[in-house]
Amino acid sequence: MKIMPNRMDRGFYMFQNELEEKALSVLRSGWYVLGKEVTSFEEEFATYTGAKYCVGLASGLDALWIAFRLLGIGAGDEVIVQGNTYIASVMGITINGATPVFAEPDEFFGMDSAEIERKITPNTKAVLVTHLYGMASRMDEIVAICKKHNLKLVEDCAQSHGACFHGKMTGTFGDVGCFSFYPSKNLGAFGDAGAVVVNDEGLANDFKVFRNYGSEKRYYNKVVGANSRLDELQAGLLRVRLSHLNELTAEKCAIAARYDKELHNPLIKLPKVAPGATCVWHQYVIRCERRDELMEYLNSKEIGTIIHYPIPPHLSEAYRYLGHSEGFLPVTEKLAKTVLSIPMYNGMTEDEQTYVIDAVNSFV
Numbered sequence: 001m002k003i004m005p006n007r008m009d010r011g012f013y014m015f016q017n018e019l020e021e022k023a024l025s026v027l028r029s030g031w032y033v034l035g036k037e038v039t040s041f042e043e044e045f046a047t048y049t050g051a052k053y054c055v056g057l058a059s060g061l062d063a064l065w066i067a068f069r070l071l072g073i074g075a076g077d078e079v080i081v082q083g084n085t086y087i088a089s090v091m092g093i094t095i096n097g098a099t100p101v102f103a104e105p106d107e108f109f110g111m112d113s114a115e116i117e118r119k120i121t122p123n124t125k126a127v128l129v130t131h132l133y134g135m136a137s138r139m140d141e142i143v144a145i146c147k148k149h150n151l152k153l154v155e156d157c158a159q160s161h162g163a164c165f166h167g168k169m170t171g172t173f174g175d176v177g178c179f180s181f182y183p184s185k186n187l188g189a190f191g192d193a194g195a196v197v198v199n200d201e202g203l204a205n206d207f208k209v210f211r212n213y214g215s216e217k218r219y220y221n222k223v224v225g226a227n228s229r230l231d232e233l234q235a236g237l238l239r240v241r242l243s244h245l246n247e248l249t250a251e252k253c254a255i256a257a258r259y260d261k262e263l264h265n266p267l268i269k270l271p272k273v274a275p276g277a278t279c280v281w282h283q284y285v286i287r288c289e290r291r292d293e294l295m296e297y298l299n300s301k302e303i304g305t306i307i308h309y310p311i312p313p314h315l316s317e318a319y320r321y322l323g324h325s326e327g328f329l330p331v332t333e334k335l336a337k338t339v340l341s342i343p344m345y346n347g348m349t350e351d352e353q354t355y356v357i358d359a360v361n362s363f364v
Helices: 008-014 016-029 036-049 060-070 087-094 113-119 139-148 201-211 232-243 245-262 291-300 317-322 330-338 350-362
Strands: 053-057 078-082 099-103 124-130 152-156 176-180 194-198 215-217 284-287 339-342
Touching (some): 036 232, 053 201, 060 087, 060 152, 060 176, 060 194, 087 124, 087 152, 113 139, 124 139, 139 152, 232 245, 245 350, 330 339
Parallel strands (some): 152 176
Antiparallel strands (some): 284 339
């Protein structure tokens, strides 16, 4: 049996008729940019998250860098960000000329609030929290710290569509919630797509202007903006997926629950969800001191796995100029050497799950 780490085709076939009908209706409409599908998706996704406003953008990275741009974060400013995030989070900061200040994660892969307090300087202007692998971070203390020090709070929700902390959905705790709809996400498009959610009407309008060349009215440009528009086809397909997101999430939660119950290899550490938090299981990430051997063993059984992420951003070539070396973030660096994402996708059969469980348990 050959099992991929992720399969997006299964998710398509589950709702093939609806998706194909929507695609054809958009193609036949003759309107492909900033039309009724985008407007409807923005309204529906805002309602889903509990935010007042949603603005569709071209990608999750655009959501991040435009968020910091519109919040006034730039050269000379520092943004505290967890070290174990995907590098796009950090790029959202540095594209604007600001400096990332890396903090260690907690035992749940999320931002450690105690680390924030230790990292604050007179130049700190914002905190960026990543809800990694689909787990909602512990937001109560983080929100309190940001209010205490008058810091902007941005949430990277690229992997946490629908995850909650104490009943409140990720993306709605701070000033801006940034989402990616890359195809592999729990709410995935069929190409690049993204969005932000906000509760401030003025900020929402700023995003709408900025994404469209800085133009509120055609050919009248208020600011130097960007071309970052969620297109009609992706918005329409996302509307179909959004209508089924709760059942898609429930399916992943059921797979994760089975992993939790039946994986019992003493060499493996299973993921833990923080008290008060929920996880939508974008990835199911285990830890193993002999990770590379485990990966090779599973590969020999034709079970695909992925390392999220093998090189922490602070050690990447792209950020060598920051001057960080190995040992700077020991917790983050240990995770990079031990984490492994095992297969987790919608449409995964019980036989496939059993095969993965048996293989992981048989590793010695």
